[in-house]
Structures are given as C-alpha cells and as structure tokens.
Amino acid sequence: MSADTIALRGTELSGKAGTDVEAARPGKRGRRIRIVARYLLLTVLAVIVLFPIYITIVNSLLLPSQIASTSPTFFPTSPQWHTYADAWSDGHLARYLANSAVVTIFVTVGQLAIATCAGYAFAFLQFPFRRTLFIVFLTTLMIPFEITIITNLSTVNTIGWYDTYQGLIVPLLATGALGFGAFLMRQAFLQVPKDLQDAAKLDGYGHLRFMTRVAVPLVRPTLAALSVFSFLAAWNQYLWPLLVTKDDRLRTVQIGLKQLRATNLDQVNVTFAGTVIAFIPLVILLLIFQKQLVRGLTAGAVKG
C-alpha cells in the first residue's frame, strides 16, 4: 500500500473535527511525511517491545555455540526444531503445563463462585453486621499474600496438604482476586435494576432463583472481566507454588521453567524452547479474550 492511500485513509478515519483541521493545514506532502513518521515511530517501538520475544524464538532454534558466540545471530539459518521436542519431553513441560492449568482453573472457578456469592449477599440481602463485614472484606485487599506465607505454610503442613494439589490450590483462593472480586461483583449487582427484582419477586422467585437466573446472567461482562483477572493472577503465581511443593510432578510451569533452566545450563536453546512453549498458551488465550482482558485489567482503574 502506498503512503498516499495510507494518508488518505488516515484522514478519513480521523473523523469529524479532526479532518477539517488536518485538511486546513497546508502542504499535502508534509502531511504524508508526518504520517509515515508516525508509522515509523510506532514500528520502532513495536520492534523494541517485541525484540526479547523474537530473540528468544530465534535462540530456541540455534545451537548453543551460536547463542554464546560474540557475534549474535538474528535469524536461524539451520533451525534446530528438535529443541522443542527436547524441552517438551525432558523438561516435563506437558506435566508442568497441565499442573498450571489445573491450579489456574480451580482457583479461577473457585474465586468466581465465592466472589459471586459474597457479592450477591452484600448487594441484595439485609443482614446484621452487613456494613462491618463488608469493610472487613475490603481490608483483605491491604494484606498482601506474601506476608501470610509463614503461617500458611505451617497450616498446610499441619493438615497434611504439603506437596498436594489442594495445598497448592486452596490457599491461593485467598489471593488478590477474591476480595477485589467480591467488591467488583457487589458493584455490578447494585446496577441490576430494582424493577427486575420486584418483577422476579412477583413471579415467586426466591433469592437463589433470582440470583442464578436473573442477576448472574446480567452481570456476565463483569464475571468475564473478573475471570480474566483471576486467571492471569493464578497462572502467574510463583512464590506459593515454590514454597508448598517439592515433588517435581506437582510443579507448575513457572517453577518448571526454573527447573528447566537449572538442568539445561549447557543447552540454553532448550530452555528458550521451553520458555516459548510456556508462553504460547497464554498468547492464544489472550488473543481470543482480548476484549475481556482489557475490561478485566482496567476494572476499577477507569470510571465509566
């Protein structure tokens, strides 16, 4: 596409008032140069941002000696595809990824369920100490999970959950997304029109039926946003899985990468291949759920 058409489309797209101002400026050529410059700047920045990912993919296909050479290779001429198979089988990546998936799914579903129930209670039901309990809820946002590890570790040891899935999963339910989620769900439920509640009551709906059939479907966007937030947070957990598991078969992919690097010190390319493998599932998920992702990550940050 020539710069001319880009420029044309550019002004077309710039909409109402922008077009007039843009058009009023003298010099068609100057405008074209400006637009090319914008693309150039964007591209340079994109290259900088993406370079670490690109070089990791390239490095995963090189020989270790090529990576270590003082003249870096930026394009693999004889790609070593076997590194991916090596990382997959020797690095137990299938197992690590499956563990991460299990932990993440249980934590996400658990947090969504718990947060939805609590959010509903705080939004729709009257009960003694409602305000106090809600404030107690919010204070959990001020207590980072990191400062609870000392006792959580001994709790998990005491009940025999060390090195188990439940030990990995249940304490993670208490991390960030829960308190935040209950708050978010309450806010969303409060937006459900009062009329709907009255109509449902006339139809003989009890609270449970109203919650599952009316209220929850109405706040689906918030649920989607919260699930992305919760999913990302659980997937990225590092400290707790490191503390509470010793058995290699229970390691999540985050700890697995550490393991992989430690065991492949002379085969950096395999480590890089493993890193790419660990990165791909999230890229796919994020491309699918881009809209929810943006909503999930910006909930609370931007009003309106």
Place this chain on the structure above:
Amino acid sequence: MTTPVDATVDLRPGDPAPVAPSPRRRRFSRAAREAGLAYALIVPAFLVFGVFVFYPFVRNFYLGFFSTPPFPGQPKNFVGIDQYSDVLTSNDFLDSLKVTVTFAIITVPVGIALGILLAVLAHQKLQGIGIYRTFFSSTVATSVAVASVIFGTLLSPQVGLLQGIQTEPSILQNPNPIIDINLPVIRSFIPSVALVAVAVTTIWQNLGLSFILMSAGLQAVPDDVQEAAEIDGAGPWSRFWHVTLPLLSPTIFFAVVVGSIFAFQTFGQIDLLTPRGGPLKTTNVLTYFIYDTLQFSKNDGKAAVLAIALFGVTLILTLVQFRFLERRVSYER
C-alpha cells in the same frame, strides 16, 4: 386450615391471641431466613479469608515475640518486643528496605511513563493501529518466569547480547560524577547493576499491562475535549500536558498505587535472576528476604517481623499516596 396469606389478611389490631403468633413468627423468620442465606453465601469467603489471610496476619504479631532457636527441637524463647527492635534496626533489614524502595522508585514511574507513551501513540486514528495495540499489549502474556528466563539469558555475561559490554557498576567508578555519589545517603540508593537488570525485566513484563491501563484511560477521555483544544490552537505537546495528562490522572494515580503495592511484592524475578538476593544482597527485596529467612534460615520469628514490616511499609506508602498524590488528581470531567 388457614394459609399464610389468609392469616395476614385476617390480622387486625386487637385480634385474639391465637391467630397473631403465626404471622409474626413468619415475618420474623423471613428476615431470619434472608440473613441465614446471606451468611451462607458469605461463609465460603470468610472461611478462606479467615484461615489464609486473617489468622496468618494476626499470628505474625504473635510469632514475632518468639525467637527461633538456632537448632531445631529446642523450645522457642519468648523475647517479647526485643525481636522487633532487633530486626527492624538491623542493617540487613534497612538495606533490604532501601533495595525495595529503590526498586519501586525505578520500576513504577518508568513503567507508567512508557505505558503512557505507547498508549498515546497507539491512540492515533491510523490504519492498522489495532496491530500495534496488540503488539504493545503482548507482554501481558508473559509471566514473571518467562520474562526472567528471557532477560536472564539476554543479559547474562556469558551468553547474552551484552557480553563484552562493561557490566561492572561503572557509575561507582566514575572519576567525575555529576552528583557526589560518595555521600553515604546517595550512595546507598544507587542501584546495583543486578537490581537494574531485575528492574528492566520487570518493566518489560509489566509494559503490556501498563499500556492496556493507560489506553483504557485515554479512551475514557472524551474526544471533543481534545478537539476543542486543537481548535483553540494548542499544539500536540501542550495538548498532552494540559489536556491529556490531567484527564488521565485518575488512571495514573491508580497505576501508581497498585504498581507500588506490586513492586513491594516482587519475588519471582529475584529468585530466578539473582543468586539469592545477591550479589552482596543488592537485590534482596523485602519479600525475598522473608522467603530466605523462612526457607533457608528457618527463622519463623524473624520472618514474621519482616512480614509485619512489609505490611506496615505498604500500608504507609499507600496512605501517603492517597494523602499527597490524590490531591493532584482531577476527577472532574
């Protein structure tokens, strides 16, 4: 037999006693049922919070009163407040605190500034801008571990791209420094090369998130405000400073508060990129210090005091930010 509805209808002041208790009990029990349902719905959350947040939080204060014996099996000694004062005035703790603060001071503003830069550039109405937005947000898909392995090898002196480049803390050897770094206060805040490497990794990993946040903030800024400023003859630079930035300030404030809390919880990067918070403990952030004390020194009491300190510092920082920064935020639209 009377149905509940009949009973309510029948209820008149001065009715004989036999009819009255039934509806009254029902009305009471409806409120009780609602409260019962409410408690049933919040019990799972409180159970989780109670066991894994509140109990450990409170127990930290108790653990802090006991010194852990040097050899396992010996009874714990009650030392009371002494352990608090010992740990909190120790050089290890103060150094760790400095490292943590320095790390936050580097990563939070730089991360937010880069996020704003990318968001403003990607906010233009250009064809194909969607691809750039995807590129700029792509690092959200990386985890701490992925980012650390990538940068750990990129920056490694043996195999990285920077090999051959002087990676010594050259600023400390600079014979003609711009600021006198030999003043102890300044020197102690100069980050080590290792801490800068960890910071770069962190900034890159969080860049996608920062970009998404700032983009959403920009989208919430009404276009007509920008256009009005443009018609008034404001150049791009002055539009950015006087229109965009103030309108973005609530988002920036949110990012500063949340970003600082996250920065104070940094752990994975340190564990993956550095030799146990080294070299010379220059990357020993508080969270790593807690982990190290707990896992390697097996010193519960000291770790508990450090955890309380982490909480206190986070709390103070957040309150200070609300007190002093929020004033500069313009919430009006």
